Amino acid sequence: MAEQVDGELKVARLEYAARDSFLAESQSGHAVVTGFAQGDSTSPSPMELLLISLGGCTGADVYSILRKKRQKVTGYTIEVRGVRREEHPRIYTAIEVVHQVRGRKVDPAAVAHSIELSETKYCSVSAMLGTAAKITSHFEITEEE
Numbered sequence: 401m402a403e404q405v406d407g408e409l410k411v412a413r414l415e416y417a418a419r420d421s422f423l424a425e426s427q428s429g430h431a432v433v434t435g436f437a438q439g440d441s442t443s444p445s446p447m448e449l450l451l452i453s454l455g456g457c458t459g460a461d462v463y464s465i466l467r468k469k470r471q472k473v474t475g476y477t478i479e480v481r482g483v484r485r486e487e488h489p490r491i492y493t494a495i496e497v498v499h500q501v502r503g504r505k506v507d508p509a510a511v512a513h514s515i516e517l518s519e520t521k522y523c524s525v526s527a528m529l530g531t532a533a534k535i536t537s538h539f540e541i542t543e544e545e
Contacts, residue, residue, distance in 0.1 A: 450492070450529065451480040457525040458497060458537075461518035462511075466501070469510045474544050475502035482533070492533040499539040511539050 414422040421435035421443050433443040455478040466473050477500040482492040515537050519526050
């Protein structure tokens with residue numbers, strides 16, 4: 401059993417499925433397939449899931465904060481781009497997060513502040529990955545009528 405240093409212990413369970421993949425189940429009962437096949441991949445790799453996790457974490461924060469700021473957001477897309485080093489372990493060394501916000505009269509200062517709060521206060525995934533990789537963010541706003 402992992403030593404619990406501080407906080408609540410969380411458990412994930414993975415079972416080998418087939419074709420170089422695992423069925424992973426979170427403590428909350430949600431399942432996802434992850435794989436490690438080199439050529440014929442049938443699911444996202446664990447490293448791809450890290451980028452997805454970062455996007456989901458910061459996106460939830462940013463969207464929630466923009467709603468509280470009463471911004472009229474009609475669409476929101478996040479693109480997360482990661483650069484991995486060549487040698488093993490092939491960790492991410494740089495990650496770029498691009499927030500694409502669509503809406504009516506969305507205030508750029510509100511978007512910038514929401515991203516800053518996510519990066520510095522709320523997003524645990526960003527805090528964790530930021531210890532190994534340089535994470536940069538920027539945003540684009542598209543005005544809709």
